[in-house]
Amino acid sequence: MIRVAVLDENDIFRRGLVACLETDEAFLVAHEARAGPVPEPVDVVLASALAATGLAGPGPPKLICGEPGRTDGRLPDGPADTVLSRTGLTEEQVLAAVRATACGLFVGPGPTRQGTAQDADAGRDGVLPERMKDVLRLLADGYGTREVAERIGFSERTVKSVVQQAQRRLGARSRAQAVAEGIRRGII
Incomplete structure (x- = not known):
């Protein structure tokens, strides 16, 4: 179970994040407030940029819900800080991003690639085939190649091939970057 603290000064947005997390039994909302500090140990802090200003330094990974480039330099320092x-x-993006952040993956806006061969290869709207999405979702959940193969009924070689195709389509250099890019684009 992934223990999450949700910090956001906007009550409606914060309650929406909590409701999203409560739809998946893999998550436990251990703390909810307008701002920090977080009084108990958690695996991930999901916070707005403003609510996270008091959370600088070491601690659990922080997933910041904000607008990239409009945070006025208020993002905290620490492991796996993401936007x-x-x-x-x-x-789906919230759940996948919290899972990825708990695993230490970077989730961020990344550069836009509109009009590139990568977008054309991934389809006009960036949609990947279902089997690629399934593989990326399992990787995001922390499964290795053998475990993914067992869960979806493919050979390990096929899983490796699907991962390589997904990396190419998403312009990623590693499987972790492919997972993060899939999350960022809302594909998985």
Whole structure:
């Protein structure tokens, strides 16, 4: 179980994040408040940029819900600090981003690639085939190649091939970056 603290000065947004997390039994919302500090140990702090200003330094990874480039330099320092855009945020993105952050993966807006061969290869709207999404989701959940192969009924060689294709389509240099890019784009 992933223990999460949710900090956001906007009551409606904070309650929405808590509701998203409560839809998945893998998460436990251990603390909810307008701002820090977090009084108990958690695996991830999900916070707005403003609510996270008092959380600088070591501690659990921080997933910041804010607008990249509009945080006025208020992002905290620490392991796996990441930014997830509040605009158009979906439940799937929240759940996947919290999982990835708990695993130590970077989740961020990244550069836009509109109009590149990578986007054309991934489809006009960035959609990947279902089997690629399934593989990336399992990787995001921490499964290795053998475990992914067992869960979806593919050979390990096929899983490795699917991962390489996903990396190419998403412009990623590693499987971790492919997972992060899939999360960032809202694909997984």
